[in-house]
Each structure stands twice: as structure tokens, then as C-alpha cells.
Amino acid sequence: MQETLNGRGLNLVLRDHAHSQFCFNVDPEARATLYEILQPAGQVHGAVTLRHPLDSYLSLAANKWRHFEPFTLDEYCRRYDLFLDRYVGLPWIKYESFLDRPEDVLAEIAVALKLPFNAAALDAAMVMKLSGDSGRGGTKISRRPRREIPEHIQQEAEQSERFAPLCGRMGYEV
Secondary structure, eight states, X not given: OHHHHHHTXXXXXXXXXXXXXHSSSSOTTSSOOHHHHHGGGSOOOOOEEEOOHHHXXXXXXXXXXXXXXXXXXXXXXXXXXXXXXXXXXXXXXXXXXXXXXXXXXXXXHHHHHTOOOOTTHHHHHHHSOOTTOOSOOSSOOOOOOOOOOOHHHHHHHHHOSSHHHHHHHHTOOO
8 A cells, every 4th residue: 555655746644643542442552543543554754742741631521531430630741651651762742832833733743754845735624524533623723721620630740640740751841
């Protein structure tokens, strides 16, 4: 397939949405990631997109995506660490950086994936329905205020053994 696409000047881009592997009541280590499955087949390039763990946890809670137990920030951070461990060596791209500098970060992603960069892709993305487009609304790429942090989640963050180390590992402020 890769040769056929390359012969036509095309590239195959797959999005490995690892949420189902790492944020469900399954053993995340029981199966290979899509990246691990494809690597033996040839040239596979990847990048990992990250978001501040508190913001992504708040989003899970707000969307009622409570698919693992216990549904706590500490358990979420444990699973996030497992996710990061499986993608060692790939460049990390922060969601927040993309919001601040969409064109620059899209160019970084293109380099990581060894794809040609076209800034017009940002305009095209605004008119196409994309998979994984479950959380954001609107047409402007920009930061939004952080969701309100419920008191019980604030307490979880303060008491978690994993939250601060994960933030440090990812280069985020607690």
C-alpha cells in the first residue's frame, strides 16, 4: 500500500487514538499500540500529542467518559505514564503550543511525520469534519479558559502521588 501511495505522490496518515487502550477498564499493556504493530512493516513516523493532564482529566469527567476504575486523577496519571512509556523516542507535541502557534506547530508535526508542510491545511481543517473532533467547538484556534476545577478534583490533585511527577515529566506546571 505504501509503495502504491508513494507512487501517486500520496502519504498515508493514521491517527492512533490510544484513549481506548489506556483509559478503559482493560490492561493497557495487554496489547500492542498501533505504532508498535506497524513498525516492523517499514518506515513509520510518529509524534505524540500531549495535553496538560489536569485539563484532559477534567475533559473526561465533563464528558462523562469514566471508563476506568477507580476514576481518580491519580489513576488517570498512572495510565498517562503507561501511555508515555509506550511511545518513548517519539517527539512530544503539546496541544497548548498548537493553540498558541498553530502554523509553527503544524510545521513541527509535518517534519516529525516527514510530510510536506502546507499552511493552508489549517484553513482546510476548519471546513472538514475530522475524526476525534469531540471536544472543541468554533472555528478559531485559540486557548480557552481552563474548565472550573471541582473541589474534590482539586483535593485529588493536591494528594496525588503521580500528578506532580507526571506534570514534571511532560514539562507542565502543576
